Amino acid sequence: MLQELTIKDFAIISDLNLSFYSGMTVLTGETGAGKSIIIDAVGLLAGGRGSADFVRQGAERSVLEGQFFVGPKLLGPLTEELATFGIEIHDGVVIVSRMILKNGKNVCRVNNHLVNIQVLKRIxxxxVDIHGQHEHQELMKVERHLDFLDQxxxxxxxxxxxxxxEIYHRYQVLTRKLKEVRTNExxxxxxxxxxxxxxxxxxxxxxxxxxxxxxEKERQWFMNYQKISDALSSSYEALQGNEFSSLSQIGLAMDEMDGIQELNQEYQHLYEEIASSYYQLEEASRSLKVELDSVELDESRVNFVEERLNLIRQLKRKYGDSEEAILSHYERVVQELDATLTAGDQLEQLADELDQVEEALQKAADQLTEVRKITAKKMEQEIIAQLKDLYLxxxxxxxxFQKKVWQRTGQDDIEFFIxxxxxxPTKPLVKVASGGELSRVMLAMKSLFSESQGITSIVFDEVDTGVSGRVAQAIAEKIHYIATNSQVLCITHLPQVAAAADHQYFIEKEVVDQxxxxKVGELNQTERVEEIARMLAGEVVTDLSRQHAFELLKLSK
Incomplete structure (x- = not known):
């Protein structure tokens, strides 16, 4: 229930603090006094649409705050909802505040935690469930009838x-996936x-x-073949080409020094150096001979190397800038081919899975329809009983019911007939019901829903417009009955409804400093008699109207 409401600089309200109670509370007063403004404030605390137009002229911001107490029926679900946003609730108390700045910006808090408008609406x-004069028009929308039944x-x-x-979501996913696979075949x-x-x-x-x-290394050798061949040949010729070659001359020097090496240690040293050089050059000469004999230009190999290098360059242009990159691309191609080759199998698997899901979906849809039809019979009986109380x-x-293709809500098209x-014969409610009948049908539904939903507060904003006499009395009793399950705040111009309330607030306009x-004040018993008498008689309140008002209050008790 709404326990406290604070309103500052909102429309024509400068500063207002109200305490509310359980049961039925009515707000009465002259047209234009600001009754609906209070309801607008409550609606904004419940996530309604706000704008800078609500900010009182000359003020920088409007500030709204409400303290709600949540009963056991809703405490568990609300606690779970708040927990998803990191908000805690203690002792069942929820404090909601909303600031509307002059520039249109909104700042919302729940239990001192900043939230956006969408979160505020969910909470x-x-x-609060606000039922205004236009709310019965929801009954004129056939697409809303299914919601009412499920509710x-x-x-x-x-x-x-x-x-x-859950099954329908899986059905949608599979249908889209199958369509994509077929499109991409x-x-x-x-x-x-x-x-x-x-x-x-x-x-x-x-x-x-x-x-x-x-x-590339081999190609480089081919390009320098002649130079290599000439160098090897000339080098070998210089070392061993004839009897006057370098090696033979060094061999002669070695023989001469061998003859005198025993005469002097220095000569021996010279002999050893010359002998070492001779044997090294002799080994080099043999190596040169081997290399020279092996040097041969293989034209077929030259062509192979060129062709191979050209092939590698082509592959690099297509698939990567190195052999590693080309081979990596190859691995990716193999993997994608494997995946693509199994696409046919995937298509068959998806089709089989979709068949199974469709079968499960139809079964669930049939079960949902069956439960709804049972619910509909009960709803029909209880609505008829409620309408009897409202003189219908x-x-x-x-x-x-009519069957339709699978949709998120099921396979049922629902429409109310009356x-x-x-x-x-019964005909579509949206075509034959009058405004007064629609209001009473909606009120009958609220009577039923108030028991099952456990909404903290239900607000009726002039839902009794256009009725009088015994129907007005019946509406008053019905609203009071709803208040036995939920707190009810009700704006009314009907004295019967006002008299049925447990608490009554009088709203009026005053001119202060131009x-x-x-201004809002709670009425005591004497003041209630006077206000209800005014509602009965109009401008001039007579003793008879006061007596009638007293009787109304007495009968309501």
């Missing part, structure tokens, strides 16, 4: 509906051709890491 759904049978419908919606075939070619091209190349570097005792109310005249302000 406000647990706290009525929430305990029975919710679980199977959740199950259905042609593109996949074209890509498979390209991947197959790439795989074959790289595979045929039998590329080895480091091969290009080795081939001859009314027949029906919930009619007949208010005996012997007449500014219009709304």
């Amino acid at each position: 406000g759904h647990f706290l 009525f049978g929430q305990e029975q419908v919710a679980e199977i509906k959740d199950t259905y919606q 042609k593109e996949n075939a074209q890509r498979m051709d390209m991947l197959t070619f790439q795989k074959q091209e790289i595979s045929d190349a039998k590329l080895q890491v480091g091969e290009e570097k080795q081939l 005792e001859k009314t027949v109310f029906e919930v009619k 007949s208010t005249n005996p012997g007449e 500014r219009t302000e709304t």
Whole structure:
């Protein structure tokens, strides 16, 4: 229930603090005094749409704050909802504040935690249900009838509906995926051709890491073949080409020094150095001979190296800047080909899985329809009973079903039918019900929902407009009955409704310092008699109207 409400600089309200109680509370006063402004403030605390137009002229901001107490029925679900936003609740108390700045910016807090409007609306759904004059127009929207039915049978419908919606979500995912796979079949075939070619091209190349570097080295040797051959030949010729070659001359010097090495230690040293050089050059000469004999230009090998290098360069241009990159691309191609080759299998698997999901979805849809039809029968009976209390005792109310394709809400099209005249067939509610009848049907639904939903506060904003006499009395009793399950705040111009309330506030406008302000005060018993008498008589209150007001209050008690 709403316990405290603070309003500052909001429309024509400068500063207002109100305390509310359980049961039924009515707000009365002249038209334009500001009753609906108070309801607007409560609606904004529940996440309603706000704008800078609400800021009082001359003020920088409007500040609204409400303290709600949540009963046991909603405490668990609300605690879970708040926990998802990191908000704690203590002793069932929720404090909601909203600041609307002159520039249109909104600052919202729940239990001192900043939240956005969407979060505030989700939380406000647990706290306040505002039913204004236009709310009965929701009954004129056929697409809302299913929501009303599910709301009525929430305990029975919710679980199977959740199950259905889980399967339906899987059905949507599979349907989209299957469509994508089928759409891409042609593109996949074209890509498979390209991947197959790439795989074959790289595979045929039998590329080895480091091969290009080795081939470049070999090519470099071919390019310098003549230079190498000439150098080897000339070097060998210089060392051993004839009897006057360098090696033979050094051998002669070695023989001469060998003859005198024993005469002097220095000569021996010279002999050893010359002998060492001779043997080293002799070994080099043999190596030169081997190299010279092996040097031969293989034209076929030259052509192979050139062709191989050209192939590697082509592969690098297509698939990467190194042998490693080309081979990595090859691995990716192989993997994608494997995946693409299994696309046909995937398509078959998806189709099989979709068949299974469709079967499960139809089963869940049938179960949901069955539960809804049971709920609808109960709703029909209880709405008819409620309408009897509202002097629509001859009314027949029906919930009619039609099957549609699978949607998120199920496979049911729901529409309310009604007949208010005996012997007449039921017809669509949206086509035949009058405004007064719509209001009473909606009030009947609120009576039913107030028991099951446990909403903290229900607000009725002039839902009794256009009725009088015994119907007004019946509406007053119905609203009071709703207040036995939820706190009710009600704006009314009907004395019967005002008299049925447990508490009554009088709202009026005053001019203070040349500014219009709304004032609110709770009425005691004597003041209530006077206010209800004014509602009965109009401008001039007579003793008879006071007596009538007193009787109304007495009867209500």
